[in-house]
Amino acid sequence: MSQTSHGIGGLSYDAKKRPWPAEFNVFLALVILVGAFELIGRVFLGDSFLFNTRENVSGIFNEQRLQIIILQVSIVGIIAIGVTQVIICGGIDLSSGSVVGATAMIAMSFAQVATVNGNPNPKAMFIDYGWTDLPVIVPLLVAIGCGLIAGLINGLLIAYTRIPPFIATLGMMVTARGIAKWWSKGQPISFPTDSFAAIGKGLMPVVIFISLAILFQLILTYTKYGKHCYAIGSNEDAARMSGIKIANHKVLVYAIASILASLAAVVLSSKNLTAQAGMGVMYELDAIAMAVIGGVSLSGGRGSIVGTVIGSLIFGVIISGFTFLRLDAYYQEMVKGVIIVGAVVLDQWRQRRRAIGA
């Protein structure tokens, strides 16, 4: 960086005055939100939201609350990573929640133990075939396979029949939920092996979420794949004329999104030690909301995984903050709705202001 004070062709350029990255605004919103809960807590409840106020526990921060905040968003966060790259690419994925449901059911039935308390496992799907106590890699591969199939169908439909992503993934949303219910005729699938249960134990969901977030932030920034995501979302015609193979890229994008949803299903069913057909309902919308709050533009081309992660934390802080203030869960949903719409309005407003400034 030797020439930062001068632009190309003799135009002067002050690197210090470049605009803030959008993620910074989102982070600021997170800080303000935490500050607001802290303030309200101190004034009305005489308790701290963020800091440790109990004498019998050590530490500056209320670690328990912080853990809950990140733990409860990490599973939807994994989905949001996939949804982020879909939205950056100019698409949308409504199927992720149902893919979670279907994958949880199917994968869990390959992760069951043979005996529970000395008796044959009453819930085992494939006990007659002897498919019990399988190594953890089997349900994991089954899950990835489920995600891959769902994603390929989404991607191929969108890339080759050119139907809007909204419709294609809506179809998958309904179909995958149907599969989740049909798989065990509505019965929950329980009693996983210890190795499968370890995937979602304790803070493992957080570790998986953060690792995947770092991986995909790097992919989107430093690889051809990432560059092409932004290019396609930004100007699909330009990308096509530049020789990017749009169809192949889209298939890959949706496949990755569904595989991430299926990984979320593994973590979720492992954490809950059971799989149910109703798992993951509305997760797709929560994931989209996290991305949108994190500054990912629904018109494509803009956003980042970092933004989505901060967006997911805002999500977690809101839920946790409302619990802290002992407000009903009904209010959480109402406020969540307002924040999602507000984030999109803010994005539109920012875009318009930028367009005027250009």
Place this chain on the structure above:
Amino acid sequence: MSDIVLKTENLTKHYGGVHALQEANFELRKGEHVAIMGDNGAGKSTFVRQITGVEQRTDGKIWFDGKEVNFSGPIEAREAGIETVFQNLALADDLDVPSNLFLGREKVLFNLGPFSILDRKAMRKATEAALVRTAVKIPNLSSTIRHMSGGQRQCVAIARTATFASKLIIMDEPTAALGVQETAQVENIIRTLKENGEPLILVSHNMRQVFDLVDRIVVFRRGKIVANLRKQDTDGNDIVAYITGAKTGQAELQAA
């Protein structure tokens, strides 16, 4: 025959019932700059799209660089050496200058298929060199195209075509949306290309620009080539007469 860069024979394109381009016979020689003129819907852009492989022709033949070619897409045409500046710019607004310059042909550090790691430093350096060579002024390479003026965008698009040493450059109305100074800048780039002996097809509505820059003018009207004139053999009124249809019939170039 050897110094002919591009030749089309009976090039035809129908969109459903619309005959957008009919039996176009066209030739371009080495180092030659040719303008394509015509009213809106005369078939200029259609002609360009058939040559560059963006669309597939209904009928006819194309020779490029001595070989008959059938481009299945723009990337093939580009690999063969045809660089195009499209009317709608073909830039991605949310990407910075180097990313746009190298869009679709990124420099790569490690090849991992679609997940290949980009060589961002090399692309940045090459971009700086390309912009200096074409005398393009951009304050900040890492800001997105969205933040740039129409002229700067067009210059980035042209710098892209000039960067990748090509056998033929096609510009589809490169100055249509530009101000006076920006237009002058683009025209200077075109003159530089002429000095370097790079052949060019310029689609333009601007009569002054055409007479300033090119050697030969081809007029399209209602999907047909109606005139093919050397600059010194014609004038503005003559060209307008062909464009509007006041003068008809194919005006053929005398064999040189």
